[in-house]
Amino acid sequence: MNEQDKTSMERKEEPRPAERTREEMEFVPDADIYETDKELVLVADMPGVDRQSVDVDLSAGVLTITGRARDRKLEDGYACTGREFRSGNFSRSFTLGEEIDSSAIEASMSRGVLRVRLPKAVPASRRIAVKEG
Amino acid sequence: MALWNLAWDWDPWATLRTAARTQAFPPVNVYESGEAYGIEAEVPGVAPEDLELTVEGNVVTIAGQRRPDEVRGAFHRRERLAGRFARSLRFPVQLDSSHVEAQCVDGMLTARIAKAPEARARRIAVKSV
Known part of the structure; x- marks a missing residue:
């Protein structure tokens, strides 16, 4: 592996609990997360991933996004002479601090960017005023 | 990532965070x-109308802009x-800008x-004598 290949692959690495069985590349997508009064919004770059190949999963307070990149290869007759990025899958997980209404999560994919809207759940517990007495 | 215009949001940690990544945007693979x-x-996230590809002589330039999202809220993280x-790529031979x-x-x-x-490759028939 030459030096250039190494730098391009080092770019996105996240500690994982266990190895995958398949030996394929997995990258951590760059992400923005912002919060409004009503929702949490996650925006992640997944170039080369189409709408059908993306998964959004929320379980036990952990949001996981995965995207499977299409095998992109120019047609036969082309040989790669310079490589700065590799194709592979994208995966990233976040522990959510907020209670999310999981039935109302919306996700959309446009131009290789995933957007997930996570509406906050209406709190089930009520704050109790403590009286003096 | 020096080519990014950071006018929208100055983030002093961006350089550190992206230090291990490829230096130029966008990352490019070249085939021949x-x-x-x-x-x-x-x-x-770049709209096709915001993307510009130019071919001149032996140089290909990819230019454009990525528009920031309209955000009404507070960022937890911004990467x-x-x-x-x-970004310009220089090739060893002249290019035909009319065939792109x-x-x-x-x-x-x-x-x-x-x-x-x-500059195109030509196959030469080898004669037998």
Whole structure:
């Protein structure tokens, strides 16, 4: 592996609990997360991933996004002479601090960017005023 | 990532965070055949109308801008940069700017640029004597 290949692959690495069985590349997508009064919004770059190949999963307070990149290869007759990025899958997980209404999560994919809207759940517990007495 | 215009949001940690990544945006893979060069560039979130591909002599330039999202709220994290970018690739042979095909699908720009006629590979028939 030459030096250039190494730098391009080092770019996105996240500690994982266990190895995958398949030996394929997995990258951590760059992400923005912002919060409004009503929702949490996650925006992640997944170039080369189409709408059908993306998964959004929320379980036990952990949001996981995965995207499977299409095998992109120019047609036969082309040989790669310079490589700065590799194709592979994208995966990233976040522990959510907020209670999310999981039935109302919306996700959309446009131009290789995933957007997930996570509406906050209406709190089930009520704050109790403590009286003096 | 020096090519990004950081006018929208100054983030002093961006350089550190992206230090291990490729330096230029967008990252590009280059392919070659006998008649043409192929390039692939990762441009997630860039609208086709904001993307400009120019071929001049032996230089291909990919320029454009990624517009920031309209955000009404507070950021928990911000890793995706927005702004203008430009990148030029110099090829060893002259290119034929009238034979260029480019498309952008799912944030991935793919272009095929023909080599100038005199630079194309020609197969020479070997005679037997």
